[in-house]
Amino acid sequence: MVAVASQVHCPFCNAAQPVQAAGAYTCEFCLQPFSVHDAQREEARLVDEIKAWVEQRVGPGGSASGVDIASRAYIFQQKVLPDLRRDVDRSLERLGGYGQFPLVTVPVRAPVQQSYTPNPLVAYRREILSLKGLKARLGSEEVIAFATRDADKLAIRYMDRHLTSLVHLSNVAEAAASRTARGYAAARKNLEVMIEDVAQSLPTEGAQDRALGAFLYALQQRYQALAEICRICEEADSGNPIAGAPLAERAEAAAANLSVTAQHVEASNYAPADTMPVVVAIHQEAAAARALGRWLRAYDRIAGRSQVPFPVFVGDVDGLTGGGSVGPEAQAELLDAVAHVLNAARGIAGVPAVADFNWVGAWAEQARQKKSFGMFGVEEQLAHVEQFMSPFWVADISFSRKQGAVFASGQEQRAVAVVDACAPAPQHVVVLESAPLVNALESQASLAGVPVAMPRSSPSQASAVLMQALRGRPEYLNPRLRIRGLAFFGAAMATYTGGASPRTATACLNSLVSIDGFAATQIQTTHQLLQRYG
Amino acid sequence: MSLLDSIKKGTGIGLTHSEHYQRAFERGVLLGPQKYSEAASLFEEAARRAGQAGDQLLQLRASANAALYGFICSGNAQHLGTLAQTLPHLPELEVIGSPTEMMPAGALLGEVVARLAEVEIGQLNGADHFSVAAAHDRAAGAFKAIFMAPLITYRYQSADQHVETAQSRFFYHQGLGAWHQALGTVAGSPEAAAEHMGRALAAFRQCNDARWSDDAQAWLANCRMKRTCWMCHRELQGATVHFKSYPATVTPYVSSVISQLGQDSSTLDARGSVVLCTPCGSALERQADAYANLRAQELRAHYDGQIAALNAAIANLNARIAALRFVR
Numbered sequence: 001m002v003a004v005a006s007q008v009h010c011p012f013c014n015a016a017q018p019v020q021a022a023g024a025y026t027c028e029f030c031l032q033p034f035s036v037h038d039a040q041r042e043e044a045r046l047v048d049e050i051k052a053w054v055e056q057r058v059g060p061g062g063s064a065s066g067v068d069i070a071s072r073a074y075i076f077q078q079k080v081l082p083d084l085r086r087d088v089d090r091s092l093e094r095l096g097g098y099g100q101f102p103l104v105t106v107p108v109r110a111p112v113q114q115s116y117t118p119n120p121l122v123a124y125r126r127e128i129l130s131l132k133g134l135k136a137r138l139g140s141e142e143v144i145a146f147a148t149r150d151a152d153k154l155a156i157r158y159m160d161r162h163l164t165s166l167v168h169l170s171n172v173a174e175a176a177a178s179r180t181a182r183g184y185a186a187a188r189k190n191l192e193v194m195i196e197d198v199a200q201s202l203p204t205e206g207a208q209d210r211a212l213g214a215f216l217y218a219l220q221q222r223y224q225a226l227a228e229i230c231r232i233c234e235e236a237d238s239g240n241p242i243a244g245a246p247l248a249e250r251a252e253a254a255a256a257n258l259s260v261t262a263q264h265v266e267a268s269n270y271a272p273a274d275t276m277p278v279v280v281a282i283h284q285e286a287a288a289a290r291a292l293g294r295w296l297r298a299y300d301r302i303a304g305r306s307q308v309p310f311p312v313f314v315g316d317v318d319g320l321t322g323g324g325s326v327g328p329e330a331q332a333e334l335l336d337a338v339a340h341v342l343n344a345a346r347g348i349a350g351v352p353a354v355a356d357f358n359w360v361g362a363w364a365e366q367a368r369q370k371k372s373f374g375m376f377g378v379e380e381q382l383a384h385v386e387q388f389m390s391p392f393w394v395a396d397i398s399f400s401r402k403q404g405a406v407f408a409s410g411q412e413q414r415a416v417a418v419v420d421a422c423a424p425a426p427q428h429v430v431v432l433e434s435a436p437l438v439n440a441l442e443s444q445a446s447l448a449g450v451p452v453a454m455p456r457s458s459p460s461q462a463s464a465v466l467m468q469a470l471r472g473r474p475e476y477l478n479p480r481l482r483i484r485g486l487a488f489f490g491a492a493m494a495t496y497t498g499g500a501s502p503r504t505a506t507a508c509l510n511s512l513v514s515i516d517g518f519a520a521t522q523i524q525t526t527h528q529l530l531q532r533y534g
Numbered sequence: 535m536s537l538l539d540s541i542k543k544g545t546g547i548g549l550t551h552s553e554h555y556q557r558a559f560e561r562g563v564l565l566g567p568q569k570y571s572e573a574a575s576l577f578e579e580a581a582r583r584a585g586q587a588g589d590q591l592l593q594l595r596a597s598a599n600a601a602l603y604g605f606i607c608s609g610n611a612q613h614l615g616t617l618a619q620t621l622p623h624l625p626e627l628e629v630i631g632s633p634t635e636m637m638p639a640g641a642l643l644g645e646v647v648a649r650l651a652e653v654e655i656g657q658l659n660g661a662d663h664f665s666v667a668a669a670h671d672r673a674a675g676a677f678k679a680i681f682m683a684p685l686i687t688y689r690y691q692s693a694d695q696h697v698e699t700a701q702s703r704f705f706y707h708q709g710l711g712a713w714h715q716a717l718g719t720v721a722g723s724p725e726a727a728a729e730h731m732g733r734a735l736a737a738f739r740q741c742n743d744a745r746w747s748d749d750a751q752a753w754l755a756n757c758r759m760k761r762t763c764w765m766c767h768r769e770l771q772g773a774t775v776h777f778k779s780y781p782a783t784v785t786p787y788v789s790s791v792i793s794q795l796g797q798d799s800s801t802l803d804a805r806g807s808v809v810l811c812t813p814c815g816s817a818l819e820r821q822a823d824a825y826a827n828l829r830a831q832e833l834r835a836h837y838d839g840q841i842a843a844l845n846a847a848i849a850n851l852n853a854r855i856a857a858l859r860f861v862r
Contacts (some may be wrong), residue, residue, distance in 0.1 A: 056796045086760075086769070086778030090800050093759050097751050100739055117748065273754065280739040398632065400564035407544025410564020411636060442686060472805035478631030 011042035221479030334460035347448030359510035648676035663718030670711030709737030724772035
């Protein structure tokens with residue numbers, strides 16, 4: 001087959017393909033399958049299109065071979081270049097701004113800036129892939145033959161690079177969004193080609209315009225960092241157990257490189273309309289890389305003993321840490337809390353804990369519904385009591401309080417406030433003014449072998465709830481707070497039968513602190529995590 | 535506290551100047567935000583007493599606190615001037631709401647300077663884009679000086695949602711400065727305007743302002759758009775400013791002719807519009823207006839005579855009816 005011997009281009013994205021056996025291809029750049037026949041047919045169509053286009057400008061025949069150099073230059077300046085520029089401008093403007101959108105989606109939830117518009121690199125994928133006709137025109141011998149001067153060749157090269165990089169950028173965004181090892185490999189391939197392409201442009205275009213040179217150099221750095229992130233994602237998504245820390249270190253290094261690169265782009269002094277959106281995108285890519293690093297470290301702390309692959313871990317833990325209902329920053333904080341609690345439950349680390357259960361028997365009896373006068377209501381039986389350690393966010397608070405009636409004055413005071421970490425709500429906030437309990441929080445204990453409920457809130461969320469609660473209570477004037485961390489209190493859930501259906505009641509430290517019934521269900525979460533990850 | 539002390543604190547009689555200062559906290563600040571305006575008055579009194587006693591440092595602290603609490607409960611910018619004068623002479627000041635926790639006076643001073651720059655923006659004519667842009671740039675510069683600091687007074691007094699960090703306000707003002715630069719520049723150079731709007735877009739995204747950043751994005755897309763004028767065939771940049779679409783009849787035949795000639799097909803829309811540059815479009819509009827006015831004047835002249843004749847006939851008829859009544 002003749003076409004196999006010559007260069008085969010993908011009929012979808014026009015990328016050159018290495019020879020593959022049996023004539024069946026899957027594009028390494030856009031992951032589309034095609035046959036040699038498809039490629040030949042598309043190539044023939046493009047050649048006809050280019051011929052027709054040149055003939056329209058130059059006249060029948062349309063070849064530069066019979067035209068002298070001065071006439072060729074004139075035709076290029078008057079007819080070819082303006083139309084090429086116009087067609088490139090029009091095709092790009094349809095896409096709108098795409099520079100501010102991050103290119104690589106990491107396989108964990110990462111902070112993204114809100115926008116009401118979708119990423120054009122993905123949303124206008126069809127339009128971007130259809131640019132291959134225009135791109136083929138820019139690269140065709142028929143057109144280049146009219147560009148006799150260096151400046152003309154450079155103008156064509158500039159437009160060609162712009163379109164080529166747009167197709168590659170779209171390929172990167174689309175492939176990485178699949179969040180699979182194969183997708184990341186394809187994204188990396190595209191990035192590597194772009195790195196090479198920018199390297200070629202640096203000594204030519206970059207040398208003519210220092211600002212452009214600085215911008216191109218920074219772009220090269222960006223693509224290198226993104227390629228490294230893709231490599232990390234490929235390794236993390238390999239399906240095998242991984243060592244999270246080394247990958248996390250690489251992700252953090254890539255994030256640091258991206259932050260520096262953003263500064264370089266900003267300092268390049270090249271067209272701010274093009275560069276500043278890119279700065280925004282790079283900052284988001286750096287944040288995504290940091291989020292990935294945080295998840296990889298959490299993987300080691302939570303699942304490092306098991307043989308669970310990273311994508312499975314992310315799938316398991318994402319739901320347990322709020323899924324789409326919490327922001328990625330809060331989720332990352334919660335991941336740290338989950339790891340902290342698991343290590344306490346494993347007996348590896350100590351945590352502030354008040355393991356007092358002496359009150360449970362009396363409380364369970366008191367909370368049981370009984371018949372009045374032996375006749376009215378329901379006579380429940382205590383079926384089961386489950387004792388567990390429930391997590392609470394602890395904060396040091398300071399506030400002022402009004403004193404006196406005739407000559408009212410305020411006095412500054414300090415206390416400790418706690419809120420249920422399983423379901424923080426302003427109504428569950430308790431200010432501890434009893435010294436024994438506050439003192440008890442200073443002691444550290446292991447939670448090994450004890451049922452422990454897993455928190456479902458981050459310190460930032462708890463801080464906001466605590467502040468909302470304090471501001472809503474007139475006795476706490478001018479409140480300020482600082483989150484100290486998690487502490488664990490003895491809690492119990494009693495199940496009663498005898499009514500229409502079984503009833504449960506939950507209390508913590510004999511109702512000294514307020515707890516949501518949801519806490520007891522979180523014991524199962526800890527149990528599942530310990531069973532799954534050891 | 536003895537009864538006498540309590541009465542002294544309650545009435546303010548017989549207190550030393552430092553006790554007056556303490557009293558402003560106890561009878562004002564510590565009773566919560568609702569009493570901050572009273573705290574401001576008590577601090578003013580404490581400053582006066584400290585001045586009389588020759589305690590210059592306490593006088594400055596009391597004056598600064600009077601201005602601080604006066605500002606956060608009233609929003610009156612005059613207090614900012616007092617703060618700007620007193621804070622440079624103080625090493626630290628009490629945190630809002632506390633008599634014991636201190637904050638560096640420099641942190642508050644930086645915020646006050648930035649707030650004064652914001653006050654200046656509000657006094658400018660919004661249509662003077664370059665002056666407004668320069669004022670926003672000055673405000674951005676002031677926030678850059680305290681870039682990493684948390685904001686102190688914005689929780690109590692703010693006109694927008696960027697109240698958490700100086701960083702966020704820096705980007706907000708940087709964005710608005712570039713926005714106004716773009717609006718001021720677009721008539722002279724859409725290219726330069728697009729550059730400014732690119733900066734604005736980046737700044738709005740940095741401060742997480744989705745509404746402003748989407749507006750900037752839409753404006754930028756228009757500003758970078760190029761079209762060939764249907765009438766003069768010149769290619770111009772800047773939709774809505776340098777060219778517009780006008781309703782027209784566009785048949786498929788016309789579209790195919792444009793395509794066969796290899797001309798700019800984006801100059802017309804098959805749904806029924808063509809692009810005209812502002813000179814061509816405005817020439818058409820004004821000439822159409824002139825013709826319309828001329829025709830309106832002709833019609834008015836024509837109908838004015840007819841209406842005058844009609845009015846005369848009505849008057850005549852009314853006179854005759856009146857005469858008939860008289861005869862009867």
